[in-house]
Amino acid sequence: MENHITDTSQDLAQLQLDLIKKRKSTVAFSEQExxxxxxxxxxxxxxxxxxxxxxxPWRFIVAQKSQEGLFEKVLNGINEHNQVWAKNAPVLMLTFAKKTFAKNEKPNMHYMHDLGLAVGNMSAQATAMSLYLHQMAGIVRENIQKDFDIPEDYEIVSGIALGYKLDIENVPEEFKLRETKERTRKSLNEIVFDEAWGESSFKN
Ligand SMILES: Cc1cc2nc3c(=O)[nH]c(=O)nc-3n(C[C@H](O)[C@H](O)[C@H](O)COP(=O)(O)O)c2cc1C
Incomplete structure (x- = not known):
């Protein structure tokens, strides 16, 4: 039988929003598996x-730290700037997206969009599990292509580090400033328009 969530109360909606806001791109991963x-x-x-x-269209390659050879290979696909902190995560991933439709081989204009939705879902689920994802555009496509022989029809899109976050008192000095930096967002009236482009009745 299908499992329907019928509780659409304010509490559930607020909880969902709190989780979305709790997500952050940590650079301070704990060793916890x-x-x-x-x-x-x-x-x-x-x-x-x-x-x-x-x-x-989404595809993932995933490696746990215990899979030593594989983990090193995935890490090799991440650029040096990101490796500094990403190597401490217990899980690393690479993401890919199929550029054409399977049914007719026509270009899929939304492959990146759809991969983003899948990673967004994963990200929200991770927060509900007290886990954190950090996505990375900083990858080394040549290494990934060489190491994993990715089929031509797939775009190599991003890397993802995943794990638990360190409590702030345990964050190494080198990451402390970055980890505690205030997270900011554009206001609603900068991104949501109604009567005309740039005009907004929305505020947060
Ligand atoms: C597609 C994508 C690529 C990103 N690439 C990197 C990256 O290469 N290195 C990095 O440190 N952060 C990267 N980030 C993380 C963003 O900098 C981060 O999401 C943004 O500053 C907002 O911070 P928050 O995720 O903590 O809210 C990336 C995020 C996304 C969604």
Missing amino acids: VTKDQLNQLFEAARWAASCFNEQ
Whole structure:
């Protein structure tokens, strides 16, 4: 039987928003392991994302630290600037997206969009599990192509570090400033318009 969530109370809506705001791109990962069951749950969240024509263009390569050779190979696909902190995460991923539709091989204009939705789902699920993702555009595509022989029709998109976050008192000095920096966002009236482009009745 399908499991319907019927509680649409304010509490649930507020909890969801709190979780969305709690997410952050940490650079201070704890050594605590993330289990295969937890990874399964995260990928299950990603799998249920919406996508254009239900193409589901997202693909992932994932390595746990215990898979030493594989972990090193994935780390090799991440640039030096990001490796400094990403190497401490217990899980590293690479993301890919199929550029054409399987049914007719026509270009899929929304492959990046849909991968983003899947990673967004994963990210929200991670926060509910007290885990944190840090996405990285800073990757080394040549290394990933060489090490994993990615099929031509797939874009190599990003890296992701995943794990638990260190409590602030345990964050190494080199990461402290970055980890405690205030997170900011554009205001609603800069991004949501109604009567005309640039005009907004929204405020936060
Ligand atoms: C597609 C994408 C690529 C990113 N690339 C990097 C990166 O290479 N290195 C990095 O340190 N952070 C990277 N970030 C993290 C952003 O800098 C971060 O999301 C942004 O500053 C907002 O901070 P927050 O995620 O903590 O809210 C990336 C985020 C996304 C979504």
